[in-house]
Amino acid sequence: MTLVNLTTSSPVSFVSLLGITPQDVSAWFDPSAASASSSSASMLADTSAHGVFGTLVWTLTALWTRLGELAIAIPLSSIMLFVLVAPLVYYILRPIIKLELLHHIAKNGSSKKTVYGSLFAYCVRTELLDDAALHELLVLAHDMVDVRSESELELFHRYLLSFLYVIIFRDQVDGSLRGMFLIDRERGQSYNGKSFTLFKTGLALFKASNRGGPLIYLAFFYFFIKELIWHPFTPLYGVFKCFSVKSYLMAKRSSESVWPQAGVPTPAWEQSLIDSFGVKTATGQEVYDPVTGVINRTTTALRPDVAPISEEDLKNPDIRFFAERNPRWDQGHLLVVLYKITWGCVFKSIVAILRKTFRVKAQQKLLRIQSKHRLLRSPSVKDRFEQARRVTVVDPLTNCQADTH
Known part of the structure; x- marks a missing residue:
């Protein structure tokens, strides 16, 4: 396998891998030059005149021509599918x-x-x-x-x-x-x-x-x-x-x-995983109950405002099952769950x-509309930080400007 360095190799050495001669390239740009002399072909092959840009032009032209010769046509439906799927994949x-x-x-x-x-x-x-x-x-x-x-x-x-x-x-x-x-x-x-x-x-x-x-x-x-x-x-x-x-x-x-x-x-095997995890993670002040799958504890408990269960919530069968299986959840008892x-x-x-x-984006947009603060991109660190700009208002009593947060 031949490797070509674009920064050092001439356009001729790279394009020759595709089986294209300088005369072919000259004919593509100017059909009348198809029968040009070898001197004009050598002029096209001058690396100092074309460099990397010439390599790029020749390569793209060669690929386009080869695709045309092979009659490769991409259906319009495939293009539309790519346009629709690409944003979702991204x-x-x-x-x-x-x-x-x-x-x-x-x-x-x-x-x-x-x-x-x-x-x-x-x-x-x-x-x-x-x-x-x-x-x-x-x-x-x-x-x-x-x-x-x-x-x-x-x-x-x-x-x-x-x-x-x-x-x-x-x-x-x-x-x-x-x-x-x-x-x-x-x-x-x-x-x-x-x-x-x-x-x-x-x-x-x-x-x-x-x-x-x-x-x-x-x-x-x-x-x-x-x-x-x-x-x-x-x-x-x-x-x-x-x-x-x-x-x-x-x-x-x-x-x-x-x-x-x-x-x-x-199932029995899944229950064994639950029991094993419950026994291993239970500390000296915690006791695992293999019958209910609940770790009884009194050291910590969730605060009442974190995840309360109301009478309306109990209409949900999953919430009702959780409350029945672990009735003292509000006191810190834990239900071991396997999935x-x-x-x-x-x-x-x-x-x-x-x-x-x-x-979340809808909530943030609503808060930006309702809030007096405007979030601006910091010009120094771009996307990493945001700074709040104070809104200047006029006090109707003193007719002076005041900064509000």
């Missing part, structure tokens, strides 16, 4: 490419970060978290969880170390902590001797202003689709301790196979990402 692949940066973790703990929406995220190993990072994560947990233990930091750290990675979400403007969740992966052998992969997740916490967006779906979507591509024939499951009914509903919306669920008995991850989950995640993205 919209789906764009967050996946960004999350590729999110998951890149070196053994020494270095990480790359990605930006999506108003937050950027990075992934670190839990064993590398220092005291300052632990305190910051604990403050975030305090916004949603009521901690009743005196050794709360030690308990929180021990729970973090039970997972391999923590994904941290920060604000683009001030770098403040906005969200986090824990994730881990382990492999095992199923009852029939086949291997399986189990994703463990926990503590998916976000500030109130950042809840309801597509970030959590994007992160799960990336991890799951990567595992499905690299191990297409290995069964994939996810398991977590369900703090609130919102987490249970998220699992129900994302997967067809969820255990436990109303009216469907849990199977398939390509159907991936497509449902895509739908959820699109739906939540459009909803």
Whole structure:
């Protein structure tokens, strides 16, 4: 195979790979020059006169002519299909490419970060978290969880170390902590001797202003689709301790196979996975009940305003089942939930990402209309930061200008 360097090779040496002579090129541009002398052909082949630009012109012309000779015609329907499908493919692949940066973790703990929406995220190993990072994560947990233990930091750290990675979400403007969740992966052998992969997740916490967006779906979507591509024939499951009914509903919306669920008995092997996870993750102050699949605990509980269940909500069969299976959820008791991850989950995640993205953008647009602040792109750092410009108004009493926030 012959390799040609465009910056050093002459146009003749490159175009000759296509079987085209300078006389052919001369004839294409000027038919009357088809019978030109060899001196004119040598003039066309002068590298100093044409250089890389000449190479490009000759190559494009040669390709166009060869396509015409082969009578290759692209149907109009194929072009229209490409025009319609290309934007959709770009919209789906764009967050996946960004999350590729999110998951890149070196053994020494270095990480790359990605930006999506108003937050950027990075992934670190839990064993590398220092005291300052632990305190910051604990403050975030305090916004949603009521901690009743005196050794709360030690308990929180021990729970973090039970997972391999923590994904941290920060604000683009001030770098403040906005969200986090824990994730881990382990492999095992199923009852029939086949291997399986189990994703463990926990503590998916976000500030109130950042809840309801597509970030959590994007992160799960990336991890799951990567595992499905690299191990297409290995069964994939996810398991977590369900703090609130919102987490249970998220699992129900994302997967067809969820255990436990109303009216469907849990198979024996799936129940063994639930029991194993419940026993391993239960600490000294927690007791796992294999009959109900609930971890009884009194150390922490969700705050009442995070995920309340009203009488109207109980009309939903899934919410009613969650409340009946774990009646003391408001006191901090946790329901262990197992779900199977398939390509159907991936497509449902895509739908959820699109739906939540459009909803968040609509809410942000409404807030911009209602707010007095105007968000301007910072000219110094482009897309990374935004600055708020104060709106100057005139006080009717003093007839003076005042800045309002």
